[in-house]
Structure formats: C-alpha cells, structure tokens
Amino acid sequence: xxxxxxxIAQHTGGVIGNAWLMIAFPLVGAFILLVFNRFTNRWGHLxxxxxxxxxxxxxxxxxxxxxxxxxEERRRxxxxxxxxxxxxxxxxxxxxxxxxxxxxxxxxGSLIHIYSIGYMSHDEHRRRFxxxxxxxxxxxxLLVLADNYVGLFIGWxxxxxxxxxxxxxxxxxPSAATAAKKAFVVNRVGDFGLLVGMFVxxxxxxxxxFKGLGEQIAPGTQNGTMLAIGLLLLLGACGKSAQLPLxxxxxxxxxxxxxxxxxxHAATMVxxxxxxxxxxxxxxFPEGSGAALAVAIVGAVTLLAGAIIxxxxxxxxxxxxxxxxxxxxxxxxxxxxxxxxxxxxxxHLITHGFFKADMFLGAGSVMHGMNDExxxxxxxxxxxxxxxxxxxxxxxxxxxxxFPLLSGYFTKDGIIETAVHHQPILGWLAVxxxxxxxxxxxxxxxxxxxxxxxxxxxxxxxxxxxxxxxxLMILSLGSIFLGGYLILSNRLLDWLTxxxxxxxxxxxxxxxxxxxxxxxxxxxxxxIIAWMKYGRVPVPAVQPRGSFLTTFARRDLYGDALNESLFxxxxxxxxxxxxxxxxxxxxxxxxxxxxxxxxxxxRLRRIQTGFARTYALSILIGAALLTxxxxxxxxx
Amino acid sequence: xxxHYLVLSGLxxxxxxxxxxxxxxxxxxxxxxxxxxxxxxLAFVTFSRQVGNLEGQIIAFFVMVVAAAExxxxxxxxxxxxxxxxxxxxxxxxxxxx
Numbered sequence: 001x002x003x004x005x006x007x008i009a010q011h012t013g014g015v016i017g018n019a020w021l022m023i024a025f026p027l028v029g030a031f032i033l034l035v036f037n038r039f040t041n042r043w044g045h046l047x048x049x050x051x052x053x054x055x056x057x058x059x060x061x062x063x064x065x066x067x068x069x070x071x072e073e074r075r076r077x078x079x080x081x082x083x084x085x086x087x088x089x090x091x092x093x094x095x096x097x098x099x100x101x102x103x104x105x106x107x108x109g110s111l112i113h114i115y116s117i118g119y120m121s122h123d124e125h126r127r128r129f130x131x132x133x134x135x136x137x138x139x140x141x142l143l144v145l146a147d148n149y150v151g152l153f154i155g156w157x158x159x160x161x162x163x164x165x166x167x168x169x170x171x172x173x174p175s176a177a178t179a180a181k182k183a184f185v186v187n188r189v190g191d192f193g194l195l196v197g198m199f200v201x202x203x204x205x206x207x208x209x210f211k212g213l214g215e216q217i218a219p220g221t222q223n224g225t226m227l228a229i230g231l232l233l234l235l236g237a238c239g240k241s242a243q244l245p246l247x248x249x250x251x252x253x254x255x256x257x258x259x260x261x262x263x264x265h266a267a268t269m270v271x272x273x274x275x276x277x278x279x280x281x282x283x284x285f286p287e288g289s290g291a292a293l294a295v296a297i298v299g300a301v302t303l304l305a306g307a308i309i310x311x312x313x314x315x316x317x318x319x320x321x322x323x324x325x326x327x328x329x330x331x332x333x334x335x336x337x338x339x340x341x342x343x344x345x346x347x348h349l350i351t352h353g354f355f356k357a358d359m360f361l362g363a364g365s366v367m368h369g370m371n372d373e374x375x376x377x378x379x380x381x382x383x384x385x386x387x388x389x390x391x392x393x394x395x396x397x398x399x400x401x402x403f404p405l406l407s408g409y410f411t412k413d414g415i416i417e418t419a420v421h422h423q424p425i426l427g428w429l430a431v432x433x434x435x436x437x438x439x440x441x442x443x444x445x446x447x448x449x450x451x452x453x454x455x456x457x458x459x460x461x462x463x464x465x466x467x468x469x470x471x472l473m474i475l476s477l478g479s480i481f482l483g484g485y486l487i488l489s490n491r492l493l494d495w496l497t498x499x500x501x502x503x504x505x506x507x508x509x510x511x512x513x514x515x516x517x518x519x520x521x522x523x524x525x526x527x528i529i530a531w532m533k534y535g536r537v538p539v540p541a542v543q544p545r546g547s548f549l550t551t552f553a554r555r556d557l558y559g560d561a562l563n564e565s566l567f568x569x570x571x572x573x574x575x576x577x578x579x580x581x582x583x584x585x586x587x588x589x590x591x592x593x594x595x596x597x598x599x600x601x602x603r604l605r606r607i608q609t610g611f612a613r614t615y616a617l618s619i620l621i622g623a624a625l626l627t628x629x630x631x632x633x634x635x636x
Numbered sequence: 637x638x639x640h641y642l643v644l645s646g647l648x649x650x651x652x653x654x655x656x657x658x659x660x661x662x663x664x665x666x667x668x669x670x671x672x673x674x675x676x677x678l679a680f681v682t683f684s685r686q687v688g689n690l691e692g693q694i695i696a697f698f699v700m701v702v703a704a705a706e707x708x709x710x711x712x713x714x715x716x717x718x719x720x721x722x723x724x725x726x727x728x729x730x731x732x733x734x
Contacts, residue, residue: 605734606734607734608733608734609730609733609734610730610731610732610733610734611726611727611730612665612726612727612729612730613656613657613658613660613665613726613727616656616657617657620653620657
C-alpha cells in the first residue's frame with residue numbers, strides 16, 4: 001500500500017524562500033552573455049561558470065536549511081507570483097526530491113562548465129556556448145523546482161530549446177544541424193504527450209499543482225482516466241529520457257560538443273523523464289497500476305536495446321550514448337516499481353550523473369588529445385599518455401558495470417533486486433542487461449586504453465590541462481563513494497520518503513543475493529568475452545563486416561529505418577498529397593473562378609458600344625419592361 | 637376627355653422616343669427628348685385636372701425648369717462637340733466604349 005506523502009507547507013523567507021535565485025543566476029548569466037554578446041567574449045566563460053556555481057551554492061544552502069526541518073516538514077512550497085490568474089500560481093516546491101535533483105544539476109553542471117573552459121578554449125564561439133549551458137541549467141532547474149505542471153512544462157520546453165541549440169552548436173556541419181532538428185522533433189512528440197496529459201489533469205481535477213493533486217487524489221486510485229494520464233505522461237517521459245520508442249534522437253545528439261553530451265546525459269535533459277515519473281508517481285503511477293507496469297516495461301526494453309546498441313558502436317560517444325539509454329532504462333524500470341524502486345531509481349540517477357559525466361568528459365579529454373577523433377578503432381594504448389583521463393575513466397567504467405562497492409554497484413543492484421522481487425521477468429531482463437553492459441563497457445576500455453596504437457599519423461595524444469582533469473577527478477570520487485553512502489542504511493530512501501512515499505517494506509541491501517551474484521557473474525562473463533575479442537587479439541583498424549546481429553546493433557536496431565518507413569515516408573506522402581490537392585484542387589477552383597469571371601466580363605463589356613442611340617434603346621426597353629412588370633404586379 | 641389627352645400624350649411620347657432612336661443629328665435628338673418631356677407634362681396636367689388637385693401641375697413646372705436647365709447644358713455640349721469635330725452626329729461621338 002502507498003503511504004501518504006508529507007503535507008506541503010507554505011514557506012517564506014530564508015534561503016528556501018529565495019530559492020528562485022537558483023534559477024535566476026544561470027538565467028541572468030545566459031541573458032547577459034546573449035545580449036551583450038561580443039563585449040563579453042573575454043570573460044563570458046568565467047561569468048557562466050560563476051553563475052552556475054552561485055546556483056550550486058544556493059542549492060547547497062537550501063539543502064542545509066531543509067535538513068533543519070523534521071522529515072515530515074521537508075516539503076516547502078514557495079509562492080512566487082500569480083502566473084495565469086485563476087489557474088496557475090507560479091511557485092517552487094523545495095522538497096527532498098527536487099533539491100536532490102537541484103544539487104545534481106548544479107553540482108555536476110558546474111563541473112561540466114569548468115571543464116568546458118578547457119575543452120572549448122579553441123572555439124571562437126565559446127561565449128555563446130556558455131550562454132546556452134547556463135540556459136540549459138536554468139531550464140532544468142525550473143523543471144525540477146516548479147510546484148506545478150505548468151512550470152514544469154516551461155522548464156521542459158526550455159530544456160528542449162537549450163538541447164536544440166547545443167546539439168546544433170556546430171551548425172555549420174549539416175550532420176549537427178540535422179541532429180539538432182531530429183532531437184527537437186522527436187522531443188515534440190513527447191511534449192505532445194505531456195501537454196495532453198496536462199489538459200486531462202486540468203479537466204479532471206481543475207488543478208495543476210502538486211499540492212492540489214495531492215489533496216484530491218486518494219493514494220492508490222486507479223481508473224481509466226488515471227491510466228490515460230499516466231500513459232500520456234509516460235510518452236512525455238519517453239521523449240525527454242530517450243526511451244523506446246522515442247530513443248532515436250539520443251545517438252544523433254552526439255553531434256554536439258562533448259560537454260553538451262555530458263550535460264544532456266548526466267545532469268539534465270534525460271533525467272527529466274525519470275523526474276516526471278517519480279514526481280507524478282504518487283498520483284498517476286501507483287504501485288501495481290497499469291501505467292506503472294508500462295513504465296517498467298518501457299524501462300526494461302530500453303535498457304536492453306541501449307545495451308545492444310552500445311555493443312556495436314565504434315564511435316566512443318555513441319557507445320556511451322547507448323549506455324545512457326540503457327542506464328536510464330534501469331531508472332525507468334526502478335521508477336515503475338512504485339516507492340520501493342524510487343529511491344534506487346533516484347540513487348542510480350545521481351550516481352549515473354557522476355560516472356556518466358565522468359566518462360563523457362573523459363571521452364572528451366581523449367578526443368581533445370586525438371584531434372577530435374571519435375573512432376575507437378583509431379585509439380588504443382592511451383593509458384600511458386593520458387594517465388589521469390585513464391584512471392578517472394576506468395573508475396567510471398567500474399562504477400557503471402557495477403563493480404562491487406563502487407557507486408553503480410549499489411544503485412543498479414538495488415534496482416535489479418527490487419525488480420526481481422516485484423516483476424521477476426523484467427528483473428531478470430535487467431540482469432541480462434547488466435551482463436551486456438559488462439561487455440560493451442569493457443570493449444570500450446580495451447579499445448581505447450589498451451592494446452596497441454592505432455592512431456592516425458597526425459595524432460599526438462597528450463594529457464588534458466588541469467581545468468579539464470580536476471572535474472574528472474571530482475566526478476570519479478563521486479563515482480566511487482556516492483552509491484554506498486546513499487544506499488547503505490537507506491539514507492536516500494529515508495530522505496526521499498516525505499516526497500515520494502514509503503515502500504511497503506524497508507529494503508535491505510544484501511551483498512550475496514541470488515540476482516546480485518548472477519549480475520556479477522554475467523558482468524564478469526561479459527568483460528571476459530570483451531577481453532577475448534578486443535583485449536587479447538588486435539583490434540582491426542577498419543570496421544569488419546560483422547554478422548546480421550552486429551549490423552542490427554550498428555544501425556541502432558533499425559530504429560531510424562522504422563521511423564522513416566512508419567512516420568517519415570507516410571508523412572511525406574501526405575504532404576505531397578496535400579500539395580497536389582492544394583495546387584490542383586484549391587488553386588484550381590480559385591484560379592478557374594477568376595478566369596471564368598475574367599472571360600465572361602471580357603465578353604460582357606462588348607455591350608458598351610459607345611453609340612448613344614443603343615444606350616437609349618436599352619433604356620427604353622428597360623423602362624418598358626419595368627412598366628410592364630409594375631402593371632403585371634398591380635393587376636394581381 | 638381625359639382619354640384624348642392621354643392618347644395625344646402617348647403619341648407625342650412615342651414620336652419623341654422614335655426620334656431619339658432613329659435620328660442621328662444631335663439637335664433633332666435633343667428636340668425629341670424635349671418632346672418626350674412635354675408629352676409627360678401633358679399627362680401630368682391631364683391627371684391633375686381629373687383628380688382635382690394641383691400636384692400634377694406643380695410637377696409639370698418642375699419638369700419645365702429641369703428641361704430649361706438641360707437645354708442650356710445640352711446645347712453647350714452639342715456646340716462644343718460640333719466645334720471640335722465639325723459634326724453633330726451622335727454616332728460619330730462613340731469613343732467612350734469598351
């Protein structure tokens with residue numbers, strides 16, 4: 001059974017009362033950098049970092065202040081202003097869930113900002129890049145802090161806009177421009193789901209605030225409307241979090257600069273869907289409901305699909321993108337299990353934020369030293385020339401495959417065990433996914449850092465500057481310790497309980513459970529297979545043909561082909577039909593009418609002969625007819 | 637009695653209308669128009685007398701005034717056209733057409 005969420009209390013003053021500063025700082029940063037444009041070129045990146053850090057400081061202070069309240073008083077609503085009179089008051093909800101996200105977004109986001117100083121140092125548009133980063137952070141903060149769905153939606157769209165701008169940052173490359181458009185369009189599909197979901201919520205309950213919904217919806221309510229809302233919100237979550245069937249944009253999004261990928265994958269954007277599901281969990285995804293089951297299934301399918309895609313990619317960033325899909329799939333699976341899974345899903349989200357940012361920034365560091373080469377077949381033996389990058393990347397690797405006692409181990413294992421307990425089939429699929437994770441991540445490590453050199457002739461790999469490696473070190477520290485700290489003795493669970501509800505039974509972390517051991521065994525098997533194929537034997541520098549299955553994975557499971565044949569082609573046919581109908585049908589009628597009138601008036605004007613006596617005759621006839629008509633009418 | 641006047645009026649009107657339609661000389665056409673107006677006047681006066689009030693007579697006066705004004709303007713136009721074209725035929729002045 002669901003437990004009641006804690007009451008939301010109104011709050012004024014203090015840091016929490018001014019939590020809007022968290023959003024305002026990066027927003028102002030973006031504004032200044034965009035408006036004053038070239039004048040800020042020299043110090044723009046520093047302003048961007050400062051604004052992000054300032055936001056982080058506010059988040060930490062708000063967190064500390066929130067800790068000062070008792071667990072049942074930790075949901076604080078801050079009223080900002082009347083947004084749409086009689087409908088929505090804009091306000092912030094500072095509770096354990098939102099502040100956890102805010103800390104992740106601003107913390108990891110700031111590290112990515114700092115890293116970008118080094119990574120983008122040769123780019124002449126670095127200032128614009130930082131303005132977009134700031135915008136991204138601001139939008140994401142609005143998304144997680146808003147106390148109603150409208151605010152959430154504004155942040156949601158802001159995130160979509162910022163991701164569009166950043167993925168297409170190098171818009172002179174046609175592939176980047178296309179990828180940005182694709183990300184935007186696919187996200188629109190999800191946004192549509194969220195928007196319609198909000199419409200239904202409004203018509204059903206007459207409120208869009210979390211507080212109002214909490215008062216109206218009895219815990220565990222299930223009916224058709226609730227299911228519909230849940231599925232619509234799930235569609236939205238699928239779009240933002242790149243879950244099947246809306247996953248196709250994520251891999252192409254690698255066209256953006258690498259820090260953007262890190263930001264999208266670790267701190268912002270893809271976590272929004274998980275946030276939406278967990279935030280709405282108590283209302284529309286109650287434990288055991290169809291909507292929750294749908295979430296779990298989507299998560300399980302996506303985690304496998306992402307892992308399979310990751311196995312075949314030679315582009316290091318696309319490999320990581322596949323792994324993000326897969327890991328977000330784990331989070332969705334956890335979020336579909338009700339309160340029992342929320343803590344693990346959020347825990348995995350946070351630790352994933354660290355180790356995925358770590359690995360993406362590590363990949364960026366490798367690319368930085370290798371002339372922006374992304375093909376892992378052109379890497380090899382980089383561990384000696386990039387020791388710091390190697391060690392930090394390796395820690396991230398250990399964390400993601402769930403090496404015991406590292407962050408990923410605790411959170412992923414928690415999700416798997418809870419899933420096996422609640423949904424055995426999905427749980428064992430997740431175990432299988434973990435094994436595949438062991439394979440593709442090991443493959444990445446072996447191809448990049450081990451083996452012999454396969455570098456291009458003009459590549460002179462070197463370690464990146466400190467401004468890039470220090471964030472890596474901090475992130476890898478988080479990748480080591482954070483998971484254990486959050487999961488052991490249920491720290492995160494107890495912290496989140498007021499905001500998401502308590503599970504029926506308190507989970508205990510078992511180091512020797514059957515699914516856990518099976519996971520470890522499969523991961524080991526995967527890593528060994530990867531070593532046999534990519535560590536022991538030389539990696540061919542040219543991509544081999546590969547079996548049908550390899551091609552299947554290389555082509556992203558034919559997701560693009562499917563979208564093309566199911567949606568794009570029929571859409572094009574429809575537009576062609578519409579154009580044809582417009583040209584021939586509508587234009588035909590209009591043009592024909594005009595031509596008809598023109599032609600007949602051309603003939604009609606011949607009546608105007610210019611002979612006065614003709615006119616006189618016509619007047620006479622007219623008068624005679626009128627008179628006749630009057631006489632006729634008068635006689636009746 | 638009334639019938640005789642009305643028949644006369646109708647005859648005059650028909651002659652006038654025929655003249656307007658048939659004759660080419662602008663002056664003659666003009667006089668025919670005057671004939672039609674006066675045929676109408678005759679009808680007005682006839683009816684005025686039969687009905688026994690003065691309204692028809694008054695309208696006849698109005699028609700005369702209008703006709704006088706019309707003569708002034710019309711003759712001026714005809715004289716001007718004649719001066720420029722050396723012709724008073726209404727069929728020659730046919731430039732204003734399609």
